[in-house]
Amino acid sequence: MSGGSLAARRIWIDPQRSIQNAEVVWDGSGRIVALRRTRGRVRDVVLVPGLVDAHAHLQLEPLPATAPRDFLPWVGAVMKQRAATAPAGMRAAARAHVKALQRDGVTAFGEIDSTGLSPAVLRAAGAAGRCYQELTGFHLTGAAARQLVQNRRVVGDGRLAAGLSPHAPYSVSGDLMRAAARRCRHLSIHCAEVPEEQQFLRTGEGPFAELLAALGRLPAGFRAPGVGAVRHLQRLGVLRPGTHLVHCQELERGDVARIRDAGAAIVVCPGTIEWFGREVPPVARWLAAGVPVAIGTDSRASNARWSLRGELALLGRMCPALSDRQLLTIATSHGAQALGRPGLGRLRRGGRADLLALPAHDGDDDALLGAFVRGELAPALVLSAGRRIR
């Protein structure tokens, strides 16, 4: 493949900085070799970095329309559907979902892989990011927990890095969390998603205790940690740089500072908030406190939309205090930060030529950026490592 170049009216190299009348040049491997002002002719477009979908379950298909929207019955429906789907079906779903998201402007993913099939799919699509191998097992202790972690293939490269996703504090034992953290620096954990999760961790009681007992996964003599999810993860030593927490609907007093001080990040999934009719979390307050907040599509099992631009627009409507620049940050550089891939979500020499060209019909570039993050303007061109997707 040969390289290419694009000269634009303005290039946003990251959400804070832009260059007017500039060109970006990339080589045959899709690496940016020059990013500079130009005196030559420019196209009437504005370039922004490719979007980062920081939390996806690409293998999951939509549930039937009659599926429950209460969390625990919904988890049951997802597990049932997953058990009924052959690996070929999951692979096909992941392929189709990657393609649709890429066309929509996503160039990097934080994928939760429950089968080991996703890295090959993402690599074939030329996508960047990090693929997290999912772990569950509330009943697993000691050697059994360590063995499960050792059995997962955690191998990445400069394009698609690897991580582990110990699913959630209610589905992963303390030993399994610690074993995952010892094996890998990069963790994705669903955290404080529903009140029943916090109830279970604080008291050992409620619907989660009943479900785990019914599944035979509540160890005899189990004693609850006695604290909420974030403090529980902190005590286990997994709240640290390289970890991001997904959802965080039910944070306790002091949790935002705990997450920030630990160097961890939060990923929000607006479509899932809407699906379950949950309260909108205080994203603007989290950002003001210094927590990197990223955005994800989650899965089609809890999201009818399936467009990261659509998610971003929804987040903007849910949190009117967020500025256009903040929304772009959430969908680009903060996504990269949450995945521990700081080179992504921005344009720089030596980085990937992951970029979107926005048609610039009217004069005001700030208004154009606003229209893009508010879902009113689709990219005319999507490049993933210099390769044209759209």
Ligand SMILES: [Zn+2]
């Ligand atoms: Zn998820």
